[in-house]
Amino acid sequence: MSASPSNGGGQLRPLIPEEKIRARIAEIGAQIRRDFGDRTVTCVCVLKGSFIFAADLIRAIGGDVRCEFLGVSSYQGGTQSTGVVKITKDLSSPIEGQDVIIVEDIIDTGLTLHYLLEMLSVRHPKSLSVCTLLDKPANREVEMEADYVGFSIPDEFVVGYGLDLAELYRNLPYVAVYTP
Numbered sequence: 001m002s003a004s005p006s007n008g009g010g011q012l013r014p015l016i017p018e019e020k021i022r023a024r025i026a027e028i029g030a031q032i033r034r035d036f037g038d039r040t041v042t043c044v045c046v047l048k049g050s051f052i053f054a055a056d057l058i059r060a061i062g063g064d065v066r067c068e069f070l071g072v073s074s075y076q077g078g079t080q081s082t083g084v085v086k087i088t089k090d091l092s093s094p095i096e097g098q099d100v101i102i103v104e105d106i107i108d109t110g111l112t113l114h115y116l117l118e119m120l121s122v123r124h125p126k127s128l129s130v131c132t133l134l135d136k137p138a139n140r141e142v143e144m145e146a147d148y149v150g151f152s153i154p155d156e157f158v159v160g161y162g163l164d165l166a167e168l169y170r171n172l173p174y175v176a177v178y179t180p
């Protein structure tokens, strides 16, 4: 039995090592806490890709943090954004009057985030911001900028640290570029 994931015929090239991710999340968490003072922050973890990032981020924010989960499917198993966002699980409680941060794994075309911002803003949060681990600005189809960005990366398909290819590689502790 092997502890490494099989590469499914493709190549994995490490892009962001575990220690760099950890250090950057500590910075972002501290920045968020500074920005929100002693207010309660509601982190909306966008499933499935951001669950590992969100787990580390909420601990780095410290203080009072609520955690909500939103299930979203935008790829239907492939490596291209379809632009069609399907909600597979809605929030479990209202966010009205709350300081909400959408926690994303990656912003690529921006279509998913555009949809989520519209969907959540009509629920009247007190504030609505976006924190993404990764940003691929080269591939935007709609103008979209996150308030907090872990790493800006080139336009390549990445996996690991929660990001998948057909549900695999989420358990890699680092981010890697996948080439078929």
Ligand code: 5GP
Residues within 6 Å of the ligand: 049, 074, 075, 081, 104, 105, 106, 107, 108, 109, 110, 111, 112, 113, 156, 157, 158, 159, 163, 164, 165
């Ligand atoms: P967008 O709608 O911005 O094009 O894409 C957002 C979603 O597509 C992300 O939340 C993520 O699930 C998926 N995605 C975009 N780029 C990548 C990538 O390089 N690797 C993986 N695994 N997913 C990606």
